[in-house]
Amino acid sequence: MRPSSRREIIPISILIALLLLFLRNKMEGKPYDRQIKPFNFCIVGVGNFTDPDTGEVIKPLAPFRKDAQVCAYEDFIDYNSDKMLKGQHYWKKFSGVVRDYANHREAKFDGSKGILTRKHIRVSSVVHIGKESNDLEVSEVLGVNDDTTLAYSSISQKMSENKERIIATPPSRVRQFGIIKETWLRIQRLLKAGRIPTLHGKTAEAMMKFLRSDVSS
Numbered sequence: 001m002r003p004s005s006r007r008e009i010i011p012i013s014i015l016i017a018l019l020l021l022f023l024r025n026k027m028e029g030k031p032y033d034r035q036i037k038p039f040n041f042c043i044v045g046v047g048n049f050t051d052p053d054t055g056e057v058i059k060p061l062a063p064f065r066k067d068a069q070v071c072a073y074e075d076f077i078d079y080n081s082d083k084m085l086k087g088q089h090y091w092k093k094f095s096g097v098v099r100d101y102a103n104h105r106e107a108k109f110d111g112s113k114g115i116l117t118r119k120h121i122r123v124s125s126v127v128h129i130g131k132e133s134n135d136l137e138v139s140e141v142l143g144v145n146d147d148t149t150l151a152y153s154s155i156s157q158k159m160s161e162n163k164e165r166i167i168a169t170p171p172s173r174v175r176q177f178g179i180i181k182e183t184w185l186r187i188q189r190l191l192k193a194g195r196i197p198t199l200h201g202k203t204a205e206a207m208m209k210f211l212r213s214d215v216s217s
Contacts, residue, residue: 007045007072007091043071044079048092056080058090155204156196158211163191165216173215178206 045060059079062071072091075084109116159166167188171181183203190197199207 006094007069007088043068045071045076045090046092046097048090048096051078051081051083054081058085060085060090155199155207159187159191159207160196162211167191169210169216174206174210176215177209177213178202179210 041064043060043062043064045062047057047059049058050056051058057080060071060076061079062074062076065071072088075086076090077083078085106112106116108119110119111117171179171184174184175181187197187199187207
């Protein structure tokens with residue numbers, strides 16, 4: 001197969017709980033040999049078209065094959081919409097990836113030829129964004145979602161907006177999000193005292209999951 005006709009394909013391992021749950025729902029009712037199995041590998045293609053129904057790029061996801069290029073000729077699942085699709089045109093070729101790279105607009109420098117100069121920026125605000133290290137492999141290939149990237153400034157704002165709800169919710173109701181009793185009681189004490197707790201890492205992620213849920217007292 002000529003390099004220009006080969007598809008841009010990435011194998012990833014199925015080890016992360018979020019991806020396991022996602023795939024389990026998609027594999028129900030499918031023949032065993034067409035299932036993507038835990039602790040195995042799957043094939044992810046680079047999308048080539050945007051789904052008019054969702055407005056998102058169609059991202060091919062298929063069971064592992066030693067010859068990964070074969071996947072472009074078989075049925076696959078669109079990661080973003082759960083649709084079963086088939087067609088070579090959905091899988092971007094290497095030639096398209098190289099062309100996009102060459103034509104990609106430079107965002108950090110001014111100019112397009114020769115020695116470029118750095119852009120000058122004016123900082124209007126600073127937002128600290130944390131990326132959960134356990135999800136880096138998956139988010140790099142499949143994209144970033146609300147659970148893998150946290151804007152810490154928004155957590156403080158949302159806790160302030162939901163202060164009464166947090167104070168009224170008992171520790172037993174937030175255990176499902178991974179917040180232990182002692183941590184939840186400390187957060188409640190600080191809010192009652194008129195202070196907004198500073199949360200990081202897994203605690204910040206768990207708080208955001210609680211705030212997005214409909215759990216209350």
